[in-house]
Every structure is written in structure tokens, then in C-alpha cells.
Amino acid sequence: MIISQIVSICIGASLGALLRYGLGLSMNSIFPTMPLGTFFANILGGFLMGVFMGLIKGQSFFPDTIKLAIATGFLGSLTTFSTFSAETVTLLTHGQYLWTSIMITSHVAGSIFATFLGLYTIKVLSY
Numbered sequence: 001m002i003i004s005q006i007v008s009i010c011i012g013a014s015l016g017a018l019l020r021y022g023l024g025l026s027m028n029s030i031f032p033t034m035p036l037g038t039f040f041a042n043i044l045g046g047f048l049m050g051v052f053m054g055l056i057k058g059q060s061f062f063p064d065t066i067k068l069a070i071a072t073g074f075l076g077s078l079t080t081f082s083t084f085s086a087e088t089v090t091l092l093t094h095g096q097y098l099w100t101s102i103m104i105t106s107h108v109a110g111s112i113f114a115t116f117l118g119l120y121t122i123k124v125l126s127y
Contacts, residue, residue, distance in 0.1 A: 008065040012073020016045075020078050033096065034103050038083050039110070045079030046111035050118020054126075079111070 023044075024037035052070055056062050084107055091100040 004065050005068050008069040009073040012069035012075075013077040014073075016074040016077035020080060020083075033091075033099050034106075035087050038080060038087060039103075039107060042079050042084065042107050043110045043114045045075050046114035047118040047121075048078075049075050050115035050120075051122055052118070053115075054119045054122025 020037070020041045023041050024035070027037040027040060028035045030036055049071065052075070056067065084103075088100055088103060091103065
């Protein structure tokens with residue numbers, strides 16, 4: 001890995017982490033049973049990944065450093081499986097089985113749907 005790739009990932013990761021932190025600060029207190037900041041970070045990240053996949057599909061004008069900054073850095077740090085896992089375990093240890101099921105389903109299905117929606121958005125805008 002060359003220095004420009006490392007720097008690109010670090011810049012993207014810093015921005016993604018700051019956005020995720022901001023979402024947590026601004027949204028987690030709204031509905032403490034299901035931390036909305038993590039949920040929206042994962043849904044937004046899924047949507048943006050779909051948009052990005054649609055933009056770069058068949059395109060060679062995106063430099064590798066930009067791809068790394070966006071996909072690996074920004075979106076990799078914005079979306080967070082470790083925080084989702086910790087919040088899920090916390091709900092389970094507090095006996096919140098229904099909320100645990102709702103949270104798992106909404107994160108996974110919502111993120112996959114958002115990724116498809118991002119791809120579809122680019123497809124529609126391309127015509």
C-alpha cells in the first residue's frame with residue numbers, strides 16, 4: 001500500500017467517524033431503547049454505498065485514492081457493525097428480546113434496502 005492510499009483512507013475515515021459520532025450525539029437520546037444514531041449511520045451508509053457503486057460502475061475516471069477514501073475510509077467508518085453488535089448485546093442482557101429482534105431486522109434489512117435504493121437512484125438519474 002502506498003502513502004497516498006493510506007492518507008486517502010485516513011481522511012475518509014476521519015470524516016465518516018465524525019459524522020457517525022455526530023449522529024449518535026444528536027439522535028441516540030431521542031429513543032434510547034433503539035439507538036437511532038447507529039441505525040441512521042448504517043442506513044445512510046448503505047444508501048451512499050449504493051450511490052457510489054452506481055457511480056463507479058463501468059467508470060474508469062475515479063482514481064483508486066478516491067474510491068478508497070469514500071468506500072473504505074468514509075463509509076467504512078460511518079457504518080459500524082461493532083457498535084451495532086454492542087447495542088444488540090446490551091438489549092439482550094437487559095431482556096429486551098422484542099427490541100433486539102426489531103433492531104437486528106431493521107438494521108440488516110434497512111441497510112440492504114438502502115444500498116439497492118442508492119443503486120436505483122443512480123440508475124434513474126442516469127437516464
